[in-house]
Amino acid sequence: MDLLNISRFNIQNIICSMERRMDTSYSDISKEELEISIGYTLNRAENGRHIYYSEDVRTKYANKREYSTLLNMLDSAGCSSLLNESDRCYIVRMFMGAKIINAIESKENSPEDEEAKIISKQIIQDAEEYLGIDFSDDYELINGLALHLKVAFHRLRNDLLIENPLTDQIKYRIPFIYEISSKILGKYEKMLDLSFPDSETAYIAMYLGAGFEKKTQNGFMPRVLVVCGSGFATSGILSTRLGIMLPELKITGPVTIDLIPEKLSRNTIDFIISTVDLKVDGYEVIKVNPLLDVSDIEEIKSLIFKNTYKKQCDYLIKRYDIHRDSKVFIKNLLSEDNAKFNVEADNWRNAVKIAAAPLVKKQYISREYVQSIIKAVERLGHYTIIKSILKAEAERALESF
Numbered sequence: 001m002d003l004l005n006i007s008r009f010n011i012q013n014i015i016c017s018m019e020r021r022m023d024t025s026y027s028d029i030s031k032e033e034l035e036i037s038i039g040y041t042l043n044r045a046e047n048g049r050h051i052y053y054s055e056d057v058r059t060k061y062a063n064k065r066e067y068s069t070l071l072n073m074l075d076s077a078g079c080s081s082l083l084n085e086s087d088r089c090y091i092v093r094m095f096m097g098a099k100i101i102n103a104i105e106s107k108e109n110s111p112e113d114e115e116a117k118i119i120s121k122q123i124i125q126d127a128e129e130y131l132g133i134d135f136s137d138d139y140e141l142i143n144g145l146a147l148h149l150k151v152a153f154h155r156l157r158n159d160l161l162i163e164n165p166l167t168d169q170i171k172y173r174i175p176f177i178y179e180i181s182s183k184i185l186g187k188y189e190k191m192l193d194l195s196f197p198d199s200e201t202a203y204i205a206m207y208l209g210a211g212f213e214k215k216t217q218n219g220f221m222p223r224v225l226v227v228c229g230s231g232f233a234t235s236g237i238l239s240t241r242l243g244i245m246l247p248e249l250k251i252t253g254p255v256t257i258d259l260i261p262e263k264l265s266r267n268t269i270d271f272i273i274s275t276v277d278l279k280v281d282g283y284e285v286i287k288v289n290p291l292l293d294v295s296d297i298e299e300i301k302s303l304i305f306k307n308t309y310k311k312q313c314d315y316l317i318k319r320y321d322i323h324r325d326s327k328v329f330i331k332n333l334l335s336e337d338n339a340k341f342n343v344e345a346d347n348w349r350n351a352v353k354i355a356a357a358p359l360v361k362k363q364y365i366s367r368e369y370v371q372s373i374i375k376a377v378e379r380l381g382h383y384t385i386i387k388s389i390l391k392a393e394a395e396r397a398l399e400s401f
Contacts, residue, residue: 001035004043010077011038017073018095022066030098037094045082053086061089065110066096097160100151116150119188123149126184127208131319133215141211148203156194164199168369171202172376174209176316181205216315217248222270222307225263226253228290230275238275238290245297248304270307273300338362349374 001008015034019025026034044050053061061067062085070092074080083091124135124142135141155162164170171178181204185196196204226242228235235254242249252267260280263269271284278285286303288296338358345351356370 001039004039005046006039006042007077008035008039010079011035011042014038014070014073014077014079017076018066018069021069021073025101027099027101030100034094034098038091041087041091042079042082045084045087050084051086051090052084053089058085058089061092064092064096066092070095093158093160097151097155097158097162099162100147112150112153113146116146116153119192120146120149122188123184123204123208126187127180127211130180130184131208131212131316133212135211135215138211138214141207145204145207148207152200152203153192153194156196156200161197162199164202166206167199167202168366169372169376170205170209171198172369172372174205176313176320177209177212178202178205179320181208213312216312217308220308220311220315221248221250222304223250223252223268225255225260225267225269225272226251227257227260227272227274227276227278228254229256230290234275234290238288238292241292242273245292246300246304249300271303338364348377352377 012031012035015026015031015038041051067088070088071080074083074088120142123145127133128135154160178201182196182201185201185204189195226235226238228238239251239254242251252263252269255263257276257278260272264280264283269283271286272278272280273286273288275288275290277287284303286296286299288300340354340358343354345354352373353370356365356373359365360367360370
């Protein structure tokens with residue numbers, strides 16, 4: 001922007017005014033991209049360089065509500081006379097492809113609005129079948145997905161590529177949701193005459209993943225046994241603080257040490273919170289201060305996340321198996337070209353990097369994806385590699401190879 005002989009303040013006013021008039025909020029990154037696009041277009045026009053679209057394209061964009069709104073904004077900023085009709089259509093094109101974080105539904109639905117609503121409903125119905133969950137009352141998901149699809153369709157049809165910085169993490173952290181999203185979108189590519197790149201698929205997976213987690217949150221929340229043998233006052237304050245600070249926990253107890261076997265035999269318990277040093281076979285135990293220090297809360301939250309994630313993966317594995325057409329075996333995917341054999345590694349992190357090297361070299365996966373694997377294991381534990389990810393990765397690898 002510093003290289004352009006254009007008032008940045010005027011451009012920012014144009015964007016803010018468009019947001020107000022269109023009842024829309026753009027993301028911070030989109031605002032920066034719009035500033036550059038508008039600034040560069042104005043700079044070109046000042047130097048007698050203009051964009052030229054065909055009459056059909058000009059007519060298409062000139063009939064948009066965004067076009068008439070932009071004209072008013074350009075007039076107010078004193079920029080309108082610099083631009084020809086194609087220049088203005090180009091800027092409208094940029095606005096229509098900008099990532100939106102909030103919008104009020106217009107009373108005048110355009111064909112793009114209707115198309116996005118129809119496809120959104122169909123995608124959600126497909127997701128319901130795959131996941132076995134009813135999303136019919138999740139209006140945030142329904143409306144948010146429709147809004148996103150409207151902009152996404154515009155981007156894809158106009159070759160406006162968008163970067164999703166979380167794509168690799170989405171592929172690794174919620175692989176089943178990503179695979180489901182990819183399969184669902186594949187159904188509509190021919191009908192829409194579009195091809196959904198990984199970045200767009202990842203955005204859809206984020207919407208469906210958020211809806212899935214919201215719907216299953218209570219069912220997958222861990223059940224914990226609280227052990228406290230220090231008396232009524234101590235156990236009382238511990239129970240109260242757990243209820244206030246971590247209300248999502250399903251708590252059994254507090255109980256004394258001698259009652260642990262009985263409670264474990266009668267209840268399904270995921271892990272144990274104890275005020276004393278304790279070791280129980282088959283269960284992870286977190287020792288805490290009865291007053292709950294910040295470090296105690298963080299440790300419990302970490303274990304809540306791991307247990308919830310594990311239950312979600314178990315559920316998704318079963319759902320994925322139901323909809324999978326055929327069995328895929330890892331041994332069928334391994335070859336000398338795609339894997340490393342008889343190689344030593346100092347630690348598991350280096351082992352992951354070594355194993356991934358052939359796939360990175362062939363650009364099947366990126367280096368960022370490998371780092372996402374390592375970060376996820378550090379946060380979620382090795383369970384993710386052994387049980388949850390392998391099936392989805394195997395099927396995607398088979399398609400890629």
